[in-house]
Amino acid sequence: MNLETQYLGLKLAHPIVASASPLSRELDGIRQLEDAGAAAIVMPSIYEEEIVAEDTAYEALVERGSWSQPEATEGYFPEAPAFRVGGLQARLETLQRAASACAIPIIASLNGSTPRGWTGFAAELERAGAAAIELNLYRVPADVNESGEEVERRWLETVEAVCGAVSIPVSVKLGPWLSSPGHHALRIAAAGARGLVLFNRFYQPDIDLATLAPKPSLELSSPYEIRQALLWIALLAGRVDASLAATSGVSSSEEVVKYLLAGADVVMTTSSLLRHGPGHVSVLRDGLKQWMEGRGFDDIGRVRGRLAAAFLRDREALVRAQYIHTLTGFQGQS
């Protein structure tokens, strides 16, 4: 059975990729994911502000140490394991070691906050051996004076700048809240991105009624969350010059199959691996194989995008009639 797929021009043994999460932060975790059968691994994002804060704090500590210790020499560094572990250097070293130790592609993820940060860190990630870079465009446009057009233009400029600064493939992890996600996806691809990762999952704060303060909340996903990405992957499959990665809501091989039928080149998962451990990768892959065997498919190429045309054909129904029909036909839940 042939499960091979191409993603960002990289040849993968099958379509299941471990998306950015703490599981791939350290070399041990990356090795476990590879041993479990992940076809590629995305490392957690490097956040520019975090790196700058860590470096500033570390430098302050170093300077304070050398100023207060007359005997301090060039070789003098105060003990600061927390900063060393989290700092850029450590992240690059982990990437470097993972890239040379693993046979599968190791994809770095970047979330910059300044134009120089985006391009500078991207170049460092390429030098450290990343097979590709995923741009995590996570940013809540909380400034009410900023128009959607301005936000999107800045993202496009970022993509263009990063693609111009590195020679490895770049993918873009997009959020779903755009007036026209499909059109924006086409523009992102035209700006140089080789792949789109649909969709980023935004973590929305709750309110803690005991402390009367906003409370960050992070819940793992559930399968019903595949639908938004499923729709857009189906609408974009074969119509955008970029690989399509599905992310959000994968729990079992059923979601993997659905995303592939819609047209995803790869299917990413984080929540299922955090819930069940890295070994769940092989459960997903074997489930996909079994489903294909049961349906008489021996090549994943025959599965991928099989239902995209059906989504497209029903586009009118999807965007309006189906919506009305679904709402007016609701019978309540038993």
Ligand SMILES: Cc1cc2nc3c(=O)[nH]c(=O)nc-3n(C[C@H](O)[C@H](O)[C@H](O)COP(=O)(O)O)c2cc1C
């Ligand atoms: C604990 C945790 C950490 C994450 N860290 C990152 C990250 O560093 N960068 C990123 O782009 N996405 C990050 N994500 C998002 C995941 O990569 C993924 O896109 C999201 O969880 C949706 O996929 P899922 O439904 O399989 O969990 C994180 C998610 C979780 C739960």
